[in-house]
Amino acid sequence: MKIEAAAKDDLKALCEIENGLFDKNSFALTQQNFLYHIKKNPLFICKIEDKAAGYILLLTHKKSAKLRVYSIAVKNEFQGKGIGLKLLEKSFAYAKKTGKKSIKLEVNTTNYHAIRLYEKAGFVKSGIASNYYPDGADALLLEKLL
């Protein structure tokens, strides 16, 4: 398994991961979105024997001491093998390297698998954002101090 910064060559694979998991009408990222993030933001892709298995997209602002996990996804056939946790660990390493004090994210309150993963990785609840998603679902706000 290797986790590396995503490049333009990974665009197709990133879209395949995304479209296999997220409803196109929700917050699914498009090829154009991925291209933008590859240029502007930390975006790491996990490959297993050169097959793309998952990615994590981070948002960072110079003035903020917090790094944000904007999106994390692992292809169905690769789930449950610890890749999600490895991608989060990559984000912790990136946050520390860039001097951030904490890492935060939002997750649908009904996304139990993801919430378990985040709790296992050391995130704790920092709040709730009501009506956060397009379908009106609430988001759980989680944060991990580094």
Ligand SMILES: CC(C)(COP(=O)(O)OP(=O)(O)OC[C@H]1O[C@@H](n2cnc3c(N)ncnc32)[C@H](O)[C@@H]1OP(=O)(O)O)[C@@H](O)C(=O)NCCC(=O)NCCS
């Ligand atoms: C959430 C997601 C990224 C997890 O990736 P993953 O590679 O399967 O996660 P891991 O294998 O590292 O799992 C780590 C822990 O998370 C929890 N977990 C993950 N998937 C689970 C599942 N299907 N059932 C129960 N618990 C699960 C477990 O606590 C697991 O630890 P354990 O195996 O020791 O019990 C993946 O399921 C995914 O891409 N889901 C769809 C997209 C999504 O919801 N992204 C998050 C949006 S905020």
